[in-house]
Amino acid sequence: MCRLISIAVLLLAFAGAPAFANDALEPQVRDIERLGVVAHWTESNARIQALSPQLDALSPEQRHRVEFVRLRSLGIAGSESEAIEGLAELLRQDMPAALRIRVYTTAISLAANVEDWPQAFTWLEEGLSYLPEAPEESARLLGVASYLHTFVGESGKARELALRGFEQVEAGDDPRALCFAVGDVALAEEYARNFREAEDWRRRQIEACTRAGDPIFIASGKAGVGKMAVVQGRPAEALDWAGQAIADFDAGGYIAGAWGAKLIVAESLIESNRELDRAEALLSEALRYYRNQNAELAVAETENLLARLAERRGDLAASLSHLRQAMSATEAAERDARERQLAYLQVQFDTGMKEQRIALLEAEKELASLQVTATQRRQWLLAAGMGGLLLAAILLTVLLRRSFRERRRYRWLSEHDGLTRLYNYQQVRRLGEAAFAQARRSGRPFTAIVADIDLFKQVNDRHGHAAGDEALRSLGAWISETIGGQGIAGRSGGDEFTILLEADAAEAGTLLQRLHERIEPITVFGQTFRFDISSGICQAGAETATLEQLVHEADQALYRAKHEGRNRVVCANDAAAAAARGAGLVVVGSGIQFGRHASERCLSEIREAEVVLCLADPFALAMIHRFRPDAVNLGVHYATGKDRRQTYREIDAAIMAEVRAGKRVCAVFYGHPGVFADVPHKVVQKARAEGIPARMEPGISAEACLYADLGIDPGRRGVQSMEATHFLVYDRQPDTAGLVLLWQVALSGDLSCTRLHAERDGLQALVDKLLRWYPPGHEVILYEAERLPIETYRADRLPLRDLPTARYEEYTTLVIPPLGELRDVRGLGSGARGEWPGSVEAREEPPLMSGASSR
Template identity: 70%
Template structure:
């Protein structure tokens, strides 16, 4: 009996052992899946390695789940390309719809991260087709769809998809799904520039992801809060959240998130003007990483921050270099975005084509089934199907032809001027560069002509813009007919035209003579308009070795034609450079915002001068060098710790050396050249003493911007304006009944002329001096004029006592409003403000 019991027990163990073993394997697979989302990827990888010896006992589904976790970990560790290929192989296998949708979600995100947009959108469409089989996984895939549509600029669609995902997941108890859906919702609002709304979603994401135990998405939420705080100028908060996010990303092993967070931390340090060396190191490491990843958008953002950091440190040369790198990277990022958008549209088009093909195949299947019941009916339906197929093919052919025509039309419009139908400025330069290089390579002559209509503004003012447009249209037609195939012709802008010829100056002069012979009056609305043209010619030579220089020299010749009386042609070889009017000096002001404030007179002086010096902000310098590449940057004379008086002497000497040499010199200074500027007055005075013609052209000053931005009329109370250190050093008494302006307040008390930053001691001394006349709570304003159209002026209001703790730039101005009411002179009656709008005062 005992033997029989033992035998029965052994048989029972043999039967139950595989089941116990399988249960044990399933629990280990489930544990690996949980660790993949709640711990560092290395932990789940260790569990996978430990399970390798039992790989043969895994079911197909278990093997697929383990492989999915392994490939996801590979992507987190930085091996996105290898992981993507593995995910593609895994998706080619048969598996349950629920698991397939999970794998699709990860594969799509990895494909998007390495910009494999064709796969990303193809897999998205495939994944959506499996949702009817596993509707409980709809929120996950809807969130992924929202992420992709965010990246291709479909912001509204992305927000709609993310909202659908959130609504669907909130009806369940899937905490992990809520974590992911809230993250996609926050990202969609971020890209829609709804920063405060996005920040609220990020806080909800952090709570949900903590409950789900997902450290990567918790860190991602904190990174999102930091980024949104920075976008709303709360940089101290951004710094705090960013440090937490960076620490958690590094702990979770998610490299991509850590690098993005370093950018937010660096931006907060730069704006807050603290620990700039740390910000420099963060940006240098981040730029190196993104260059290795070839991520143009991230490179552009990093270079922008490096430019701001360099400007903060006063290194304008580096700031401009980084700004150029940022612009180059932005252009590459825009090209990537266009390619991404094109891929999205192509996949959408292919999907619709497949749907139409499937519909046609289904129709054919139905026709085949009907054939069994009636041959004649089958023939009739077959004929109908063929007609439908032909109609569809015809429709597609028509649509494709129309699409090709539209693309050709849009391309033509992007390359031509709509009024004259000649090439536009960009296309002339693009085609001209190639033609110029061919001519130089083959040793052929190449000539540039720049021409415009004489007194074109008078044509518009006297006869209307319709007459001016008609004159431009006819002139464009005549130019196109005369140039033909022998050159490139285009409208440069306004009434100016550029012609590039494969030939010498004699051919150019012949062409202009023929063109002038064709010019005839034009009639518009009964008015006859007569006009003529002036032109400048330059043939490529040892001086004009680039197309840019060639066109510039032709443009200078055009200016000489204007000065010599108009309706004529001037060649650059007609007179030696600088021989027309002799030497001279003109000092001009660039204004505060060069693009808005610079006058036509100022631009004309810059173009006409033989030598151009610039002491402006980097943005104005870049604009000037775009049409005067030879412009000399006087900012190079400044250096940290160098006495500014020595710098002024060196700038003075550099300008006067060219003036004394008999050249036409134009010196461009920031704002108004005669306000708070010693060098402009000094060089004008020295040139006049030497008998050289010299003059100063005014510009828009920071003081003029201040009155406009703050809404202050200096005529109401009067104004007292002086430099802050001058006010401290001398016994100056402020007029408290009027407006007081103290300039360069950051440099208060600096008698060494070597500082470029604020020091608390100097600011405290200034406040103590002002407290002799003003109460501590008197409201003052720290003002900085906007230097770019996209910026806003700074107007920070605060009590006088808080000035030492405020933020300062070298150009910050202290505005002290009047104290109390005006008091009339003894024996005088009440005084009303004069009505200066009615008539000018004598």
């Protein structure tokens, strides 16, 4: 978008060209100037070519005007460097002040476009000095000055300059000058993030530039309206404006402008969640274009849009990858921004010094008439000025050196682990991706090693955390010594290390043997201890598609080394290990809060499986991805308005496809996988029917959380637990003397299996049926388990009659406390009231089973 604005500013220089009517060739020169504004640049170039045999007949000023048009066309066509050289030579010629200011305007824009900020600000200061000779050109130079201040972060100054330029042309009769001035104000408002004001100015720009007949600035205005519409949440309107802008830019031959408008189209499609394939195609093409142009800010914007697109599709891994690319491009763009700011400050500094020197010269004239005292004062002032200049230079040098050192230190810290001084996880993967790709291209072997310290927790428990840190630090040093420059080594996290080598598995085994020999006892605070390490090796084969897959296989080999007794090396490529692996299915429950409820068995199954498929909440899925980045999200099969039965069939098919492919599969389901869940039971049954080992590991369910949170013992009165729609549709009668739980109450009456929200009619039907057994004022509870440690569970108490107007989530559970008294079938009395949380009294009841009273 920056390049769109920067090149478009070139058009400012052609508004209001002076009239020259004393030469027979003047009409042709004027026509060339006109075409340079209203037509494709190739047309003005064609006219210049046609006029070239008569160039000697033109006056010097006319030749300067024609050359100006030619150089400006070079800039629009993308040959900025050649155009800048030509404009610098043109500025050395003698020409009228008005024409010179227009040349400065174009030269400044092109210098900014190629990010030569010192030259841009230098030319700006030179151009401003000519304004007293040609005040009618001040609005255009103020416009380009506003543009430069926008891109050094001086948004307030940029807005002030743009408004001054607008005020100077608003009352005039030059439509083209008004067109440009309105565009300058719109740009300043946009970068000040005043989006509504910027949109209003962009609409005024379209009107003004339409009257002026300038197609490029009309297109720029349309693109600006589209961009403001999308950031204000109107993607459909933005899509229409951006489409018009693309057509206008293409007609004018303005390539950079068209690409900027295409980004707006892509963002609008993403925000409106439609034609996502088209958005992806546009963004991929734009990314290639901006990378070729080295436009890092535009690359960052494009990568961010690709990340949002991947997130829309549920592809979290792709989204994270694009966000990383966007961060990298943003860092480069920030470096460019710092260079712009430094150039601006340097020019400001130089300007201040010039003003100071002028003041000193004036003081010298006045002091020349004074006696010795005045002379001494003048010398003192000169010394003070030079001292200030020297001090400023010293401070600037110190700050720059400190900034360089800090930047180098922060970069090192961002890439290395502070304890072991090896690469951190992110840097190992970044360098490893490049090395893996290079090895694949060259046909050389590539091997991954994953190693960790055996029983590291015992080292911390027995000898203290200082000993654990020293063990990690020593192991990191030994790994660094052993590897040398042969590979990439880093700490993956905790006591785990990753080593990547451009070598085969045998060479990796030899290297690990040297490492084992290097390990020696460690002494910390007078305590001497030693430790062993276990390692997994995997050499990339033809079926290894990614580095992630290779490291995962090495990680699985490490787990086998642990299970086989520790202090050993296991190679994932061994035929025996490969033969030992067979197809199997285990279904595990993540619990309601994965971080608290996931059992060690559940975590072990997730780590050791070849394929992990998850149907869990986003928080649990993110935690699983931390140690199993290859985990597949089954939630992508859900869609608004889609029949959930079809979704269940698709999830069933996805799991069984991996099982039938001969892989060890772990399917992770929210809560308890066997409670109110159809798919887990079905896939276990299917696998067993096909002779494939399959089992289910329990998890903590919402019902278990309910008993704990509400303080309910189901053994006191008994429990009826039913799905709400099942209870509503079938002839089911509640046991009012006991506890009744109705699950998924928000979906009551939904037989289409497509609804994900509560509807009043279904809830009212449920209340009407319950009123057969319970009074309208009977207190019930709407319960929701807490999904995060920072949350609290929901237990809203309300009368039965108020259920249709309550707030619901898809997972809200209706708890109906007991009503009335238990009937004593022994005939020993009228009955006893069972104990219920919050009751006034609790009488002893007979035990329901042997040992029940001990609970």
